[in-house]
Amino acid sequence: MSEPAFLPQTLVDYAQILGAIGTLAAVVVSLFLANRRPTPSLKVSCSIRSIIWYGQQGQAPRYLTFSVVNEGETPATIVNVGWQLRVSVREKRWAVQDVSSSDHLAQNPPLPHKLQHGESANFFVSLQGQFNWINNIRKSGFFSEHITCREECEKVRVVLYATVGRPAICKPDKEVLDLIWEHQPKNLS
Numbered sequence: 772m773s774e775p776a777f778l779p780q781t782l783v784d785y786a787q788i789l790g791a792i793g794t795l796a797a798v799v800v801s802l803f804l805a806n807r808r809p810t811p812s813l814k815v816s817c818s819i820r821s822i823i824w825y826g827q828q829g830q831a832p833r834y835l836t837f838s839v840v841n842e843g844e845t846p847a848t849i850v851n852v853g854w855q856l857r858v859s860v861r862e863k864r865w866a867v868q869d870v871s872s873s874d875h876l877a878q879n880p881p882l883p884h885k886l887q888h889g890e891s892a893n894f895f896v897s898l899q900g901q902f903n904w905i906n907n908i909r910k911s912g913f914f915s916e917h918i919t920c921r922e923e924c925e926k927v928r929v930v931l932y933a934t935v936g937r938p939a940i941c942k943p944d945k946e947v948l949d950l951i952w953e954h955q956p957k958n959l960s
Contacts (some may be wrong), residue, residue: 811847811886813939814840817929819898819946822876834877834895835904835947837870839931839939841886849884851932852894855940858917858926865930866913870894872902883934898950905954915955924948 779785816838821831841847854866873879877895884892896904908914918924927948931939943951 811841811845811933811936812843813847813849813886813931813933813936814842815929815931815939815941817941817943817947819944819950820895822895824876832876832900833898835898835950837868837894837896837929837931838891839886839893840891841888843936844888846888847886847936848934849886849892849931850882850934852882853930853932854913855928855930856914856917856926857928864913864917866911868896870896872897874900874902905950908951909954909956914951918952918955921949921952924952927951 779788818836818838819833820836821833823831837852839849852868852870854868856864856866858864870879870882873895874897877897879894880892886892896902898904914924914927918927925942925948927943928940929943933939
């Protein structure tokens with residue numbers, strides 16, 4: 772009994788099989804790369820900044836600042852800025868941050884806002900005056916319902932939503948987390 776003729780019999784036969792497998796793999800990878808839709812890559816940060824100008828009188832006003840840079844090759848359209856708070860392992864709470872209010876110093880771009888590759892945008896939320904974020908966030912109760920100690924502030928994240936791709940998420944700077952904790956109603960019982 773002899774071996775069937777379709778089985779490889781020499782080293783050349785094995786080399787031809789490996790070459791065919793390699794060619795097929797190259798075609799599959801190139802088709803995957805060609806059909807892949809590029810998505811924006813957004814880098815987000817949240818900090819507290821002061822605005823200083825020439826001839827300023829008194830203390831510089833402070834702002835909660837959301838900064839975003841499009842590091843991806845495709846344009847990104849920012850549609851919302853928000854907050855995420857991890858309540859438990861499986862539960863998260865979400866809130867939208869209003870960034871439409873501006874004052875005479877900090878003018879926010881209107882949403883939706885388109886960013887080309889390498890462009891950035893800053894959204895300022897006042898920490899004083901009529902649109903004082905501290906007073907508004909305290910009244911909303913968003914953080915106070917689930918933050919009972921400073922360590923729980925570490926579960927807070929800033930979320931920036933674009934029209935395509937995944938939301939960009941970042942942990943706010945320590946100064947922002949300290950501000951959130953500082954203005955939580957304390958249980959005195």
